Structures are given as structure tokens and as C-alpha cells.
Amino acid sequence: SVPQIKRLLTHSVYLKHTTAPWLVPHGSLSFKRANALRLPSQSLFSKSVALLFSKRSTRTRIAAETSATILGGRALFLGKEDIQLGVNESPRDTARVIGGMCQGIFARVGDHSEVEELAQHSPVPVVNALSSLWHPTQILADLLTLHENAALFGESPSTPADTSRRRVAYKDILPELPPLTVAYVGDSANVLHDMLVTFPRLGHKLRVATPGGREGRYGPPTAVWDRVVELECDKNDGIWWGTDPKEAVQGADVVVTDTWISMGQEAEAAQRYQDFQGFQVTEELCREGGANPEWKFMHCLPRKQNEVDDEVFYGPRSLVFPEADNRKWTIMAVFDTVIGKWDIDGDRWAR
Numbered sequence: 001s002v003p004q005i006k007r008l009l010t011h012s013v014y015l016k017h018t019t020a021p022w023l024v025p026h027g028s029l030s031f032k033r034a035n036a037l038r039l040p041s042q043s044l045f046s047k048s049v050a051l052l053f054s055k056r057s058t059r060t061r062i063a064a065e066t067s068a069t070i071l072g073g074r075a076l077f078l079g080k081e082d083i084q085l086g087v088n089e090s091p092r093d094t095a096r097v098i099g100g101m102c103q104g105i106f107a108r109v110g111d112h113s114e115v116e117e118l119a120q121h122s123p124v125p126v127v128n129a130l131s132s133l134w135h136p137t138q139i140l141a142d143l144l145t146l147h148e149n150a151a152l153f154g155e156s157p158s159t160p161a162d163t164s165r166r167r168v169a170y171k172d173i174l175p176e177l178p179p180l181t182v183a184y185v186g187d188s189a190n191v192l193h194d195m196l197v198t199f200p201r202l203g204h205k206l207r208v209a210t211p212g213g214r215e216g217r218y219g220p221p222t223a224v225w226d227r228v229v230e231l232e233c234d235k236n237d238g239i240w241w242g243t244d245p246k247e248a249v250q251g252a253d254v255v256v257t258d259t260w261i262s263m264g265q266e267a268e269a270a271q272r273y274q275d276f277q278g279f280q281v282t283e284e285l286c287r288e289g290g291a292n293p294e295w296k297f298m299h300c301l302p303r304k305q306n307e308v309d310d311e312v313f314y315g316p317r318s319l320v321f322p323e324a325d326n327r328k329w330t331i332m333a334v335f336d337t338v339i340g341k342w343d344i345d346g347d348r349w350a351r
């Protein structure tokens with residue numbers, strides 16, 4: 001129901017700290033299939049979404065712009081050099097003004113507090129397009145990719161598609177995933193943080209290695225770990241955390257990493273390259289660490305060779321490009337649900 005959706009969203013990809021994994025079955029695959037048949041929802045018809053991006057982006061921006069178009073609306077890219085925000089105008093005033101003209105805001109910010117502040121003052125839904133702490137829409141694409149590739153993990157794929165309600169909605173038929181062991185080797189950054197608060201809730205186990213471990217310099221900020229504990233994701237052996245990449249990949253069905261130097265950390269590059277020695281994902285690391293021999297590789301991109309070598313990145317284990325493509329269908333589902341179905345006059349989500 002709408003109140004249920006709204007309650008879920010306020011703790012989810014909309015504003016807050018946790019992804020809404022139900023958005024994957026809810027919409028993403030429907031859009032992928034509907035788009036192939038040229039029958040997507042037009043829920044953004046005559047609506048505009050402001051893309052308030054203070055950092056670079058390839059995938060998230062393109063996914064957002066193309067999604068808005070397919071849903072019948074328009075995305076306005078507002079980079080930090082384009083608008084008054086941060087120079088002549090406060091987030092509070094900016095949110096109010098954009099919210100008076102657009103029907104949603106998709107914001108990529110520096111410090112996480114910036115997107116919280118926008119959300120606090122915006123009259124329209126605000127979705128986090130990446131912040132210092134979280135990257136919720138990335139995890140939706142990762143989940144869709146894993147579900148689509150469920151057969152690789154030993155589960156029989158879907159039942160046949162139900163085409164009887166084609167013009168109204170697509171019945172979502174995502175192959176079920178068996179419980180997976182997902183290893184993350186690298187920096188505790190925004191992408192991992194959303195994995196921490198999402199994967200254990202879906203029955204998958206996480207094994208993480210960062211230099212210095214969870215309490216060390218490259219471990220999660222307090223705000224992130226508090227959220228992990230609040231959601232009880234650390235319970236039932238949901239998360240193992242150590243310092244040794246080889247130990248982390250033990251039994252892993254999926255191995256994931258991210259850049260060692262996130263946007264904004266460029267000044268720390270030399271120190272980080274030194275501290276992350278031994279953390280590159282390679283065939284050798286995973287063989288010696290005892291990963292599942294059929295392990296697959298994921299990465300949010302953009303990627304540098306430091307964190308994963310070419311053999312893995314371009315090899316048959318790699319799901320990175322389908323994962324990147326899936327940013328579009330998942331962001332489309334988010335826009336449709338969170339912005340397209342938002343009724344500004346009623347201050348509520350329409351059915």
C-alpha cells in the first residue's frame with residue numbers, strides 16, 4: 001500500500017541510509033523487458049528531475065538522464081559549476097527552489113549531510129545518487145545482476161514470463177538466488193556500506209577485508225556501523241571482517257571491490273597505494289584464499305588496475321558490464337516509484 005511504501009522509502013533509497021532491495025523485483029526487470037517491447041511506464045510525463053551532481057559521474061548520470069526520457073520526462077543536469085548552490089545559495093534555499101519547479105531531486109554530494117539537508121528542506125522526493133557514506137542505487141543494480149545470473153550460482157532460473165497483463169504491468173519474475181557468500185576486498189567506502197546494510201537482510205553472508213580491519217583507518221565510519229547494528233545485519237554471522245584479503249575470499253561465490261581512492265580522497269593517494277598493497281583482486285589471490293572455484297567478480301566502476309587486474313576484470317568471471325547496464329533499469333524503477341508516483345499536491349504517493 002502507499003503508506004507502507006512511504007514508510008519503507010523513508011528508511012531506504014529515498015533520503016536515508018538503506019537501500020530498498022524490494023525495488024529490484026518491484027520494477028527493474030519489468031522496465032528492462034517493457035523497454036525492449038517499447039511499452040515502458042510514462043510516469044514522468046511532463047515531469048522534470050533535477051540531477052544535482054557535485055561530483056563526476058558516467059553511469060549514474062547517463063542512467064538517470066536516459067531513464068527520465070524513457071519514462072516520458074526530463075532530467076536537468078545541474079553540475080556544481082552550473083548553479084548557485086554552495087557559492088551564492090544555501091542547500092535549504094536551493095532545495096526549496098528546485099522543488100518548486102521539478103518533481104524530484106537526484107543528488108550526488110560530498111559529505112552525506114548535504115543530501116540529508118536537501119531532503120530535509122525539499123518539498124519533493126530526494127534520492128541519494130552517491131554520498132561520502134552511501135551509494136544505494138549501485139546496490140540495486142548489483143542485486144539485479146546477481147539475480148539475473150542466478151543460474152551461475154546453481155539455482156534453476158525463472159518460470160516463463162506472464163505476458164497476459166503486458167500493457168498494464170509486467171509480472172516480475174526474477175530467478176531466486178541461493179544464499180551467497182560475498183567477499184569485499186578493499187576500502188570501506190560508500191558501495192560496501194550499502195552492501196553491509198542490504199546483503200545480510202537478504203540472507204547473503206559478507207566477508208570483508210580492509211587494511212587495519214573494521215576498527216582501523218579504512219574501516220566503516222561510526223554512522224555506518226551504527227546503521228548495520230540497528231538493522232541487525234551483524235547478527236547470525238552475517239558479516240565477517242578481517243585484515244587479510246585471502247581470508248576474506250574463503251568460500252566466496254562473488255568477489256567485489258571498489259577504487260582505493262574515492263572521489264575527494266585524491267590527496268591521500270600515495271598513502272593509500274602503500275596501505276592497500278596486497279589487496280588487488282587476482283586469480284592467484286582467490287585460488288590461494290580458497291574462493292569457490294566458480295567465483296564471479298563485480299565492481300561498481302570506474303576501475304583502476306590497482307584494485308583488480310585485467311585477467312579478472314576482462315575475464316569470464318567478470319559481471320562488471322552487465323552490472324553497469326543495470327544501473328539504468330534500477331534507477332528507472334526508483335524514478336518511477338519514488339518520483340513518478342509522487343503526487344505533489346496531495347503530498348503523497350499515488351497508486
Ligand code: CP
Binds near residue numbers: 056059300
Ligand atoms: N558506479 C558509478 O556510480 O559510476 P559513476 O560514478 O560513473 O556514476
Ligand code: NVA
Binds near residue numbers: 259261
Ligand atoms: N567509492 C567510489 C564509488 C564511485 C562510483 C567513490 O565514491 O568515488
